[in-house]
Amino acid sequence: MIDRHVASPGKRPGPEHSGFLPPGAAPALIFLNPNIMYLRRVFFSRLAVDANIGILAHELRTTQPLHIDAEFDVIIRQPVNDHDIRSVLDYRQLRDAIIAECTRGHVNLIETLCEKVGLRLLADFSDIQTVKLRISKPTVFSDCAAVGVEVTMDRNTTTL
Secondary structure, eight states: OOOBOOOOTTOOOOGGGTTOBOTTOOOOHHHHOTTSOOEEEEEEEEEEEEEOBOSSGGGGSSOEEEEEEEEEEEEOOSOOOTTOGGGSOOHHHHHHHHHHHHTSSOBSOHHHHHHHHHHHHHHHOTTEEEEEEEEEETTSOTTSSOEEEEEEEETTTOOO
């Protein structure tokens, strides 16, 4: 529970009241406890990409559709400034990096592609703490919605 300081009428609490918020103010998480690493989860659901992927003869002749679900735990280093996109991790850049890695060239195995995408995201975006990727092929089997692979990579346990 966040303790809210109620100021006398017409007077707002000043910066000397750190940890207290005026009524209606949003908490700036990063300042509540400097000893805690706060994370924000950014996600994509069913990002559609056509990629050169597959090891079988018929897969080598054409692109295949992929669906990508991704979650990113992002370190919050500053309060969100609603007027400045630079105060958050711009998910357009994440999307562009995923698409670029998936369309860079032919990859035989979806497992390889998952690892390449995850490693690139951790290397390119220093604020990402954890990446969870699920890449699936929706057209491989007629009796299921998709087949795919999911990986989770954490910056503290992954060698870049």
